[in-house]
Amino acid sequence: xxxxxxxxxxxxxxxGPAGKVIENVCKFFAICGGLVLxxxxxxxxxxxxxxxxxxxxxxxxYELVQAMCAVxxxxxxxxxxxxxxxxxxxxxxxHANPKFNAFLDLLANLLLALFSAVxxxxxxxxxxxxxxxxxxxxxxxxxTWWSYAPMVPSFALLCIAAIYAAGADLGKMKS
Amino acid sequence: MTGIELGSVVFIGLxxxxxxxxxxxxxxxxxxxxxxxxxxxxxxxxxxxxxAAYTRFxxxxxxxxxxxxxxxxxxxxxxxxxxxxxxxxxxxxxxxxGMAMAAVTSCAGFGAICGSSxxxxxxxxxxxxxxxxxxxxxxxxxxxxIAAGGTLGILIxxxxxxxxxxxxxxxxxxxxxxxxxxxxxxxxxxxxVVIGIIARIRPExxxxxxxxxxxxxxxxxxxxxxxxxxxxxxxxxxxxxLFTPTEAASIGxxxxxxxxxxxxxxxxxxxxxxxxxxxxxxxxxFLILLGADVLNVFLALTQVNTELAKWVVGMNLHPLMVxxxxxxxxxxxxxxxxxxxxxxLTVPMFFPIIMGxxxxxxxxxxxxxxxxxxALMVVEIGLITPPVGMNVFIISNLAKDVPMKETFKYIVPFxxxxxxxxxxxxxxxxxxxxxLKIFT
Numbered sequence: 001x002x003x004x005x006x007x008x009x010x011x012x013x014x015x016g017p018a019g020k021v022i023e024n025v026c027k028f029f030a031i032c033g034g035l036v037l038x039x040x041x042x043x044x045x046x047x048x049x050x051x052x053x054x055x056x057x058x059x060x061x062y063e064l065v066q067a068m069c070a071v072x073x074x075x076x077x078x079x080x081x082x083x084x085x086x087x088x089x090x091x092x093x094x095h096a097n098p099k100f101n102a103f104l105d106l107l108a109n110l111l112l113a114l115f116s117a118v119x120x121x122x123x124x125x126x127x128x129x130x131x132x133x134x135x136x137x138x139x140x141x142x143x144t145w146w147s148y149a150p151m152v153p154s155f156a157l158l159c160i161a162a163i164y165a166a167g168a169d170l171g172k173m174k175s
Numbered sequence: 176m177t178g179i180e181l182g183s184v185v186f187i188g189l190x191x192x193x194x195x196x197x198x199x200x201x202x203x204x205x206x207x208x209x210x211x212x213x214x215x216x217x218x219x220x221x222x223x224x225x226x227a228a229y230t231r232f233x234x235x236x237x238x239x240x241x242x243x244x245x246x247x248x249x250x251x252x253x254x255x256x257x258x259x260x261x262x263x264x265x266x267x268x269x270x271x272x273g274m275a276m277a278a279v280t281s282c283a284g285f286g287a288i289c290g291s292s293x294x295x296x297x298x299x300x301x302x303x304x305x306x307x308x309x310x311x312x313x314x315x316x317x318x319x320x321i322a323a324g325g326t327l328g329i330l331i332x333x334x335x336x337x338x339x340x341x342x343x344x345x346x347x348x349x350x351x352x353x354x355x356x357x358x359x360x361x362x363x364x365x366x367x368v369v370i371g372i373i374a375r376i377r378p379e380x381x382x383x384x385x386x387x388x389x390x391x392x393x394x395x396x397x398x399x400x401x402x403x404x405x406x407x408x409x410x411x412x413x414x415x416x417l418f419t420p421t422e423a424a425s426i427g428x429x430x431x432x433x434x435x436x437x438x439x440x441x442x443x444x445x446x447x448x449x450x451x452x453x454x455x456x457x458x459x460x461f462l463i464l465l466g467a468d469v470l471n472v473f474l475a476l477t478q479v480n481t482e483l484a485k486w487v488v489g490m491n492l493h494p495l496m497v498x499x500x501x502x503x504x505x506x507x508x509x510x511x512x513x514x515x516x517x518x519x520l521t522v523p524m525f526f527p528i529i530m531g532x533x534x535x536x537x538x539x540x541x542x543x544x545x546x547x548x549x550a551l552m553v554v555e556i557g558l559i560t561p562p563v564g565m566n567v568f569i570i571s572n573l574a575k576d577v578p579m580k581e582t583f584k585y586i587v588p589f590x591x592x593x594x595x596x597x598x599x600x601x602x603x604x605x606x607x608x609x610x611l612k613i614f615t
Contacts, residue, residue, distance in 0.1 A: 027451065034450035037241050038432075044425035048418060062235060065421055069238035070229050073461045076241070079451065080458025086198040091511040091563060093196050104196045112201050115208075119224055126225035148229060155228070 022164050025157060026082040032150075033075030040068040060139035067137070067147040074154040081112070081161045102172035109166035116159040123152050178214065182479030185210040189470070199516045200459075203466030210473040223472070231468045232461060235421065236342055241457045242424035243290035243333050248449040249431040250288045252440035256302045258398040259284040264306070265395035268384030272374030274310055275320045275381055276367045278303040282324030283363040284399065286331035287406040288431060290338075291456070292514075292558055296325025296566045300573045313380035314577045316373065319585035322566040323366055326555045326593075329514070331359035332410055333424070335460070336518050336554070340547045343522050346540070348420045349413045353614060354544045354607045356410075358552065358600060365592035373588065401434045414614065460515060467519040474523065484527035494532045498601055501525050502553050509557020513565065517554045525550075535604060544611070545604040552597050559586050 043064055051057035058064070080086060088108075093101050127148040135144045185206050192202040211220045231237075250256075263277030263284075270276065282299050289295050300321045307317040329336055332352035341348040374381035387395070409427040412418040418426070432449075435441050441449065474480055487497065508517050529546045530539060537545060558566040561583050571579050600606050 030454035031447065031450045033454050033457070034245065037245055037453070038428075040238070041242060041245075041425035041428045044422045045429060048422055048426070065238050066233040066235055069235075069241065070233035072241055073232040073457055074228065076454035076458040077462060078458075079454045080456075080462070083451075083455055085455040085459050086200065086462065088196045088198050089193045089511050090196055092194045094562075101196065107195075108197045108201060111205060112198070115201065115204050118221075119228055122221060122224035123228060126229075129225070144229075147233070151228060151232075 019164060022157075022161055023082060026078045026161060029075045029154060029157060030079035033072040033079075036068050036072040036075070040065055040072065043068075060137065060142075063137040063140060063142065067142060070147050071150045074151040077154055078157040078161045081158055081165065084165070099173050102169045106166050106169035106173065109162045109169060113159050113162035113166060116155045116162060120152055120155040120159060123148055123155060127152060178477035179479055179482055181210060181213055182474055182477035185473065186479070193512075198462070199512075199520070200462035200464075200466035203463070203470040203520075207466065207469030207471075207473045210477070211469065214473065214476050223469075227468060228465060231465050234342065235419075236338070236348065237464070239333075239338055239348070239420045239424040240335055240460060241453065242421065242428050243335055243338070244456045244460075245449065245453040246333075246424065246428040246431045247289040247291050247294045248452040249428065249435040249440075250285065251294055251298045251452075252445050252449055253401075253431060253435035254438040254440055255288070255399070255402055255434065256281065256285055256298045258395075259402060260299070260302050260306065262392075262395040262399045264384060265387040265392045269386035270371075270374075271378065271383055272370040272381035274303075274307055274384045275312060275316060275370045275374075277384075278307065278317075278320050279324045279327070279363055279366045279370065282321070283327045283331055283359065284402055286328040286359070288333075288402055288409075288427065289328055290333040290335040292325045292328035292555065293565055293569055295328030296321055297569050297573070299324065300570050304570075304574055310384055311382055313377075314574060315581035315585045316370075316380050318567075318570045318574050318577045318582040319589060320366070320370065322559050322564065322570045322582060323586060323589035324363075325566045325569075326558055327359060327363055327366075330355060330362055330552065330555060332356060333427070334551070336515050337547065337551055338420075339460075339464075339515060340518055340522060340550065343519070344526050344543055344547065346543050346547065349416075350540075350611055351544055351547050352410060353414055353610045354548050355551065357610050358548055358596065358607050361596055361606070362552075362593070365596055366589055369588045369592050373585075401430070405430050405434075463516060463519055471523055480524050480527055483524060484531050487528045488531035494534045495601070497528065497532055498534065498549075501528075502549070502597065502601075505550065505553040506556060506560075509554055510560050511563060512557065514551075514554040514557055517557070518550065522550065537604060541604065541608050541611075545600075545607055548607045549597060549600055552593070552600070556590065556593050559590065 043058065044061060047058040047061040093104065127145045130145040130148065131143070136142055137144065189202055189206040192205065193199060208220055259281035260277060263280040264274055267273045267276050278299060281303065282295055285295050285299055303321060304317055308314065332355050334352070334355060337351050337355060338348055341351050370381065405427050408430070409423045412423040412426065413420050505517065526546070529542060534542060558564055564583070567579060567582050567586065570582065571577065
């Protein structure tokens, strides 16, 4: 577990105008993710009510949960990274030179940027393939690529946030 | 290189990456990807990444995780922590060390609607620390009590790590929740006994609080009804087969959100803070899940896990020796890692070993559930052991005047009670399994 769920760190990174923009977009994505999650919860309840009192559950509630969950989770990722909410093992490096640690953090951020870039690219390709093959959910016929659509910008934003954080690490190394 | 050699090399590389401050999710992604490319080439990996994120994030059973996280955020903002502490204090505050015990019972109560230990420690700390201070409790005892009590957050269901364990090992979430219940209660009682003993040795550190009339007590208890109701509906609903865990978590989230809304906790920035808090924790957990997915695909290709299990089982060691070795590994890892990462990293390896050996003649399902509870309790200890006990960090943030060293010193008796409980459950698995027998 991380501190991110408790402490919304407003000062973790020195930010210029670009940082401010990234931050606000990350926050916007986080709120959207939370709202999708809330909608998913309300939908589940509606389905229970329909099932128990009107013997008519919401058709395809199961697949709606799956799609909404994937969207809500993806949209949370950039915010987590922005507030440095990821846990790391700093046991072995607590007493190391801060510049060396900044260098290690830089590497970690670059790796995350690389992976999120690759995943963005692959999701984008996957989206077009799914669109082409018209794959859709079983009951509601929701095209699977619809869920991919919010995931692509989420991972792209994660990549941007990681690059920005890498820049901040570089600044720390120089200072 | 054979698959097993490659698997071992990648695993050692992974440990090195972790030691070098790499986030565990990224480290797993990197190690898993390198291994995957070495075994099957670049194209299969790129192909796999096309669907990996969606496949992992859209698992129906996993959807309870973000829901429980949001529910915990609402609970934190809902003022229920105050009601719980008041009720505990009204009932037992006048005992020796009673107010500290009330802090433990309210942690347990809060744990019943919150699946995270850190959130429990932080929330109860905000409520209980000022009260304990006002009643002349020693600061170091107060911080230790809340840090230890916070671990009840995930021991008492709902529990996020237990959901993850259930999914990795393909066990029933409802049964695991039920099995965690009695050990959770025993944990709370154990902590109260520790406080009682400390209060007798050093009465000046844990004085008696005020005595309340039964009228006041009933009124205070009455104010905790939302907690009882939400817990009963969520856990009862899951167990009674009325709802799926996701549906139960949905009800819990919306109900807790409603309580937070009526108590004014969502006003102003409150609602946004809930959203941010849930998003931060969700992103953290699911990036690790994505990394673990890649790593486990690779490990499955190399068959390292099954070979390791075969090797350990083939050594014909005493089963208890195997179990206690695993516990020892968890205790060491717990000093430097967080509980969820530990579960994701180690359960795929330890679980086949446990399933391969005979422990007290338990059947496969009982063994899987029992091991889940033991593992959960052991990794939880990592939250209160130095050098990186996260719960202690959180509490130190709230009580800056208490040196962390002092808190860790007073944590020791609580750790002893943890170890006694874990040993008891290893030797008497029925402590955790009896609840299943009663209700099935």
